[in-house]
Amino acid sequence: MAAGGLEKLLVANSSDIFPRQRKTTLPGGYMGRILRVDLNSGSMKDENLPEEPMLRKFIGGQALATYILLRELPLDAKPYGPENKVVMMTGPITGTGFTPGGTKVTAVYLSPLTNHTLGRGAASGFWAVYLKAAGYDGIIVEGAAPKPTYLYINEGRAELRDASSAWGKGATETEDRLRAEVGIKDAKVMCIGPAGENLVHAAMLCNDYNHNAAHSGGAVFGSKKLKAIVVHGTARPPLYDRARLIEAGLRWRKTLMVRHEAEKRTAGHAVDLGAAPNFNFRSTVIEESHIEGFDKNRVTLRPCFQCQRLCPWDVELKSGNHSGTVGHFNAGSEWLDTFYNLGVRGNDALYLAQRINDLGIECSHFSCGVGVAFEAWEKGLLNAEKTGGLKFEWGNVEVIDRLLDMAARREGYWGNLLAEGPVEVAEAIGGDAPKWVVHTKKGTPALHDWRPHFGQMIREIVASGGMKPQGGGSVNPPPDLKYREKWGPLDRNDPAGWSWSNALSEQYRQFCGLIGGCWFAQMHMKPDGLNSMIDSFNATTGWNFDIDQALEAGHRSAMLQSIFGTQRGWIAEHDWKDVGARFLEPVPDGKHKGFTIAKWLPELVYEYHRLMGRHEKTGRPFMDTLKKLGLEEFQEWAQLD
């Protein structure tokens, strides 16, 4: 290949991103360094954070990480090739201690679930705080190690260590072992379980017991033989205006909708949504049996670093067949709906949830796959001969337990199929099975029954595929954005306004992530919910963003995400065409019976892309959009007419 051709193929030219010597002042909140780790050679290098104008544009988190990836990742990279990279970034408010939700790290990479869109996993807890305490704002992982390895960063010094003692172990045990191995009780561990090691496409990154960054990051770590990253340090980010940050942080805190122990004894988010997925999304009814035994369990709230929203919790099961099991969970309760969907109820669901988190499989990936297989069994498409003697019956805890192990270790026919994904499971079963799958672009939505709700469904459908999307407008527009008039009625039976609501909420949630905040702690529904967050960011960095600039930063991040897909073959039509049929079926029963957004497709998707400044069918950004966002350098990917 001619040298010119090679250059075109490898867009890796990032020397202008990371200055050798800073010419501009580092804004507050940043540590100033990114660690670049080459697992091929075992070499490591400190990169300076970009100059102030570039930082101001991308801030951190997903936007800065994606920009680095866009600049460095070859267009012909394969998800499991050593050329794939994982770029992990925190944001300026991560680890200040003075705001709720200042806990976020976002990892981006080419997704092995879709092979052509951006994969992203974001985690809260403590890990990101201690990465900054160790002196780094982010990490770029390149290459692949010859043998199981973990990265240990302590007080600004990084080294690669042998991870063979932890290889094959679950996430919780890995965390304990590696913490003991480095001999520092305060060290924080982000690791993969057996699922990541065995390239289950939707393997997660697991950290701080209760936290998982889902959507394939674990599989990419596994392909690089990187078992974990252990961080420890004592540094704290410099702050531009500490007093103002404390004041803004307290205001932010007042907007939080604090969670309570009692909520942890309910059926979780399914209650809010008014629907639980049952029997592969064929019933939405929540019954008493769903929460059987929950009232007897010992529940402890286990909040993230300095966040008072109290999402994560631990449980000790006090009844049922697995009494004594200790589980570590975060908010969201996808893992609960995961097993409700397979007919499991009560404490058995919590037991299996702890197992799946420990193995490191993204729960929806497993549930949507097994759901189809169980339905096929029920309908006679599968029998014991085809399942290796396993009875694929709803609620069969032993079989599901076994399938979890098989999937995580790619054991046998079914283990491999489930590791591949629900679409592959359905295709292998054949017959009508492909019509029973819930998926979006081969990834799976966070496992809840989102079907009764406009905002959430648009969000799931336009997401980057297998990546937890941001957005999802609610029926109440954010009070801080009331000045924008185009909210539409936001009626649950009328499509008007929902696409715009999703576009806006995607933007402010993206912004929250970019600054290092957790969007579970970002409360748009309350007055001051957005303003207090932006003020905290300004006080930390010394910049002076208004709400429009904040939304623009979020918009820019969303645009980088779609450009990444555009470069690799994603078009907007995939958003509504490449969706599992079951996901678009009318709600089968319950209080939202009969509702579906399918009758308003593709118009809703078209409208969303138009409002975001993209072509409705190709998904390419218009030149005007790129100019507005200062992304002209990507003009070759623009829609030109």
Place this chain on the structure above:
Amino acid sequence: MNEKYGNLIPTGQLLDGKPRTILFDAIKCIGCRQCVHACKDWNDHPRTTVFEISSSNWITMEPPVLEGLSPLWARNSCMHCEYPMCAAVCPVEAITKYEEGPVVIDPNVCIGCEYCIYACPWGVISKDDLTHKASKCTMCSDRMSEDKSPFCVQACPVGALDFGLQEEVSAKARTRAQEVGGYVYGEKEAGGTQVLYVLKEKKESYGIRSVGPQKYPKHKISLPLMLKDLFTLRCGLQGKVRALYLAIIHPRRLLYRYWPWRQVV
């Protein structure tokens, strides 16, 4: 204050002179350590280990296991004694008892003799490795002078920490103890402290020390340390001169420092 303390320990006033108290409710505590980090954040301490008391970690939550992994939690930090032995043994009078409650070490006066470290019945004073000065919780005296509650208290996400006027908090503590079938710790210990705990189980189960009701409890400063201090230039000439001067003008204090079997006031 003068009636209560004479010139035994330095005293001062931050705000309105009304005594205040921190309340720790062990039944509500979930062991999240947000108070521990908040303390570090407010005082701009480095993120050193949260499992041990040090000059950059003024609170620990016991037992020293990861957040959430114990059914019982207790706070371990300065109790802000009403009759603080640390202040009584300090040869340079660097430790002040404020009327509002805080017992505060002035790092500019401290000479690093370590007496207070051994005098503290709860073992919550430590020496800064860099400055060699004694260091501990200040009850956020800086915030208190602005009529704000201690930063750890406002950080607690489950309301296990409370703060207010001593009478009100004592009453609250007793009511709460009654409600949960527990008891109040800190009302009698060392003659009374300005941090109260509501506990349910035995003290030992929380890893909390048993401290007698004696005011200015006996100290554990070792004889070799005292001899070293008296007969060498440890802690610097300036410190010695100041200590000598204060010994001359406040001779009663020597009783507390060198004769632990002394009469109790």
